[in-house]
Amino acid sequence: MELRHLRYFVTVAETCHFGRAAERLHVAQPALSHTIRQLEDELGVVLLARTTRQVRVTPAGEFFLAEARRVLAGLDVGVRGVRRIGEGKRGLLRVGFTGTAAFSHLPRLARALAQRVPDVELEIRADLLTAEQCERLRTGTLGIGVLRPPVTGDDIGFRVIESEPLVLAVPADHRLAAEPVVAMAEMRSEPLVTYDRRNSVVYDAVARSCREAGLTPPQLHEASGTAVLLALVAGGLGVGVVPASARALPLAGVVFRDLAGAATVELALAWHRETRSPLVTTVLDVLEDVFPTTEST
């Protein structure tokens, strides 16, 4: 039995007329008669009671008609679904976020995708450093990464979506909190709470800024992420230098101040060139509107 049998039968049952059904199916009438006969032989059941003048659907035919319709409709659903997957408009997308980016960018990203490609499910993995995201993009554990360049290797494509200055995070009662803008030099001997030194692009930027300003602040504490870093600042263990987007993560007792002369850090969307699926392509396309490409500094 083939779908042809079902399609032909449904059409004949609907019209109760071999001639007109044949016309609608764009085949000749004898072919229809033959196919229906085949179907009945295989089922061992007469589906259509035909005289030379009229065709009636038997009770068994009535039952099989409903089943055939169900099968054909089910197939249609499947075909549409898989086509949407092929177009990248449906499926599961794993997105990785670096540090504070989840707080500052995920809301807009999620809202845009829910509106433009509602059948795309998101799985978010936050607090991934650049190196790990690149690795996961390669293995397919991530489809898209939101990370801080530079990426490791030519096989990772990326697009800068934001270039943000570093800002100062100090306890609310700290002397530097009184000034609207703080110069690097003013930090002088303030103890610094830093990010994890290994693999952190932000750490490197902070260190570079200090070096350029001729500062060598004592670095007593390391935090595994921005939230922890700010908590340590709130606890009075030192001041922090964090990306401006950390402002999206307010914490009682901590205030942010612009930092004159500090470096900037970039945020980028990244993907694996070789395994770039239609889903990734579609989503990157949608995100072009929400997060337009920013000129790299």
Add this chain to the structure above:
Amino acid sequence: MELRHLRYFVTVAETCHFGRAAERLHVAQPALSHTIRQLEDELGVVLLARTTRQVRVTPAGEFFLAEARRVLAGLDVGVRGVRRIGEGKRGLLRVGFTGTAAFSHLPRLARALAQRVPDVELEIRADLLTAEQCERLRTGTLGIGVLRPPVTGDDIGFRVIESEPLVLAVPADHRLAAEPVVAMAEMRSEPLVTYDRRNSVVYDAVARSCREAGLTPPQLHEASGTAVLLALVAGGLGVGVVPASARALPLAGVVFRDLAGAATVELALAWHRETRSPLVTTVLDVLEDVFPTTEST
């Protein structure tokens, strides 16, 4: 797209091996490759990622695999169902009953069918006289009739399943209620409550019995069915002569007494020879055990 594509794809996806899948499908491997390619082209989606060494199912393939399985399983259900209809083990059977037969025979009939052919739905139409049942058997409104012979016309087949004597129904305080067995002659001038004279086989049998006994009892009241007849008897409007199976329908104030010398009436299963469906055949076969053929008197 045809079911062939789905069957081939499901097998390849299950084995992840074109060669072994081809073997299982009893086709050559190139045919498989070709068919899968066709499917992918039509869907516009790569379902199977194949290298020269291994085959993997893509996420889209995973999705379509589930859909294809659903479609194939749905078809299988439909085919099994319609085959059972073809075998007469499933479907809707309309059964007609004459007068009291519904009370005396329907319980056993329904229980037997529920046990032996559980997928057969019953639709019961009671209180149908023989003539009307024959007509309905011809038009297909009934599949099987439980009626009192004779039937009208050669196209109705029937099988006698019971031959029962007529019995006397009298009010509990009636003089005849005192005797365990009543002779026809003892009824003499008792007013008789009868069935509808037109088309009632039982009426004819009662009339014949009276004629043979030389009685011409006054017939003041006609009842449209046994229940009504007994109610009239209970009301003291006369005595009734009813088939023995009426005892299955006890009514306060009415007692039954054997009637010596009265005629017997038969009960039969009837069907339409020309439109006898597999369902009717199967059910008649099952009922052979419950209601064996009785020798006609």
Add this chain to the structure above:
DNA sequence: TGCGATTGATAACCGCTGTTTATCAATAGA
């Protein structure tokens, strides 16, 4: 009653396409 129109079935022929056989290219393992 008879004729024509309609409708599904049948028969014979045809051609597409699904299948097979033979072969190749690529890769993993020894």
Add this chain to the structure above:
DNA sequence: TCTATTGATAAACAGCGGTTATCAATCGCA
């Protein structure tokens, strides 16, 4: 480097689904 394995490709074949031509049966109408 050689061999075995695996899927893809090419060409030839054949089965079968499709078409045309025709028939048989029935209904409508005169």
